[in-house]
Amino acid sequence: MQTVNTDVVVYPAPTGAVVNSDFTVKVRKPHGEWQLLSSYNVKVDMHDVRNASMITFDCNGPVELDIVKNTGTVQAAVVRPISAGLSCALEANHMSLHLDGPQQLSLEVDGDRFHNLHIFANPVEQDIPQVSDEGVLLLAPGMHHTADMLETLARVGSAVRTNVIYFQPGIHHFDTSRLEVPSHTIIYIAGGAVIYGGFICNRVEDVFIRGRGILYMSDFEKTTFYRGVEISYSRNISIEGITFIDPPHYTILIGQSEAIDICNIKTFSTRGWSDGIDMMACSDVNIDNVFLRTSDDCIAIYASRGEYQGDTRRVRVQRSILWADVAHPANIGTHGNYEGDGDIIEDIVLSDIDILEHHEPQPDYWGCLAINAGDNNTVQNVLYENIRIEPFELGELFNVRVLQNPKYNPAPGKRIRNILFKNIEYNGSCLNPSHIEGYDIGRKVENVRFENVMLNGEHLCKDKDLVVGAHVAKIKIHDYN
Secondary structure (H helix, E strand, C coil): CCEEECCEEECCCCCCCCECCCEEEEEECCCCCCEEECCEEEEECCCCCEEEEEEEEEECCCEEEEEEECCCCCCCEEEECHHHCCCCEEECCEEEEEECCCEEEEEEECCCCCCCEEEEEEECCCCCCCCCCCCEEEECCEEECHHHHHHHHHHHCCCCCCEEEEECCEEEEEEEEEEECCCCEEEEECCCEEEEEEEEEECCEEEEEEECCEEECCCCCHHHCCCCEEEECCEEEEEECCEEECCCCCCEEEECCEEEEEECCEEECCCCCCCCEEEECCEEEEEECCEEEECCCCEEEECCECCECCCEEEEEEEEEEEEECCCCCEEECCCCCCCCCCCEEEEEEEEEEEEEEEECCCHHHCCCEEEEEECCCEEEEEEEEEEEECCCCECCCEEEEECCCCCCCCCECCEEEEEEEEEEEECCCCCCCEEEECCECCECEEEEEEEEEEECCEECCHHHHEEECCCEEEEEEECCC
């Protein structure tokens, strides 16, 4: 079970979990007793799949980390995001790091971003369900038959409004690979619990999936298209605190749903279409303090697609870290109602974001911050603010186009308008110019503004840093702080 030391909570990995021995890491509150942290193995980057490390613990104040790289010496160590302002004390293969409180970080030795140490210092959990509470289904490690689980839950939870399924520390399996969660249910995944499987929220409301455990999907077949959590036709769904390792498809799918809150999740993926958080025909989605390292788009905001039909409105992504080993950190607009008059994607805010990578060999999919309106979509009223972009391998900063992608769009997009890039900072050597382009005279890009956009310490320059194509109106660049 968990070990508590006042301000620090650690969670030993269960027997059978896939761990990584590249680093040995200990944590303590200042001048307290050291506690050993379990280091999990996480796969990264579908271009060349490699094994990285991940540690996770909780704290509610300052902590010290003692980190040893177990092979070779260390010439240099970098802590990212750079905006955290952290550095290691370094001696031979031994590193020391002080944190003021909860943070999501990457420690990279000698420039290696693919065998790095991911450090997730979570806030200490509040309101943990008590196993003695009425309506709690307590699950010990092992194989769980989902039909029996739901039947038992209905029986034990009949007297309470909200039921709880409590996964204890250890390895868990579902006989059906994914559990369909009923309305008015808390799924609690304790720290030290590893679930081989995912969850489906279909036509439900008031579901909360939370904890400090792990959904492990690395051994699932690629062709099964499993997602970590699939939310369809639902409302008031919350996901908080858990980690996803290598889902074959999206980490979280949100389809035609509303009032969705996603906070402090972490994910790693290595397969085609293994996006982070994708939404179709949704409204009122709040994504806060997430770490997404994916091998496709980290965040994708669409309108209609497949069975999910309608506009997408009021999406906020904030205080997060986006690491796209492949494709876009953030992508808006590709899919919509191409057979009808199109959809509207509007009132989107991305704020206080660190982008740690963008690597895409195909130029048609370039853009750390991309709006690619297809399928008769209108994309409007989008704000990108306070975004820090670190050196990336291949792509461009901004890509704003009304287009028809032959692979995905039966019809071109309709329009893009009222887009603001504010307080954006990039430092790096990949300086491919950004693109803004309409489709034809009736399918334009209009009113795109850049305020305090800095590239390597200089203001964005329209002549040098932007390629403005045809059917574009009202591009404004304000060169002031």
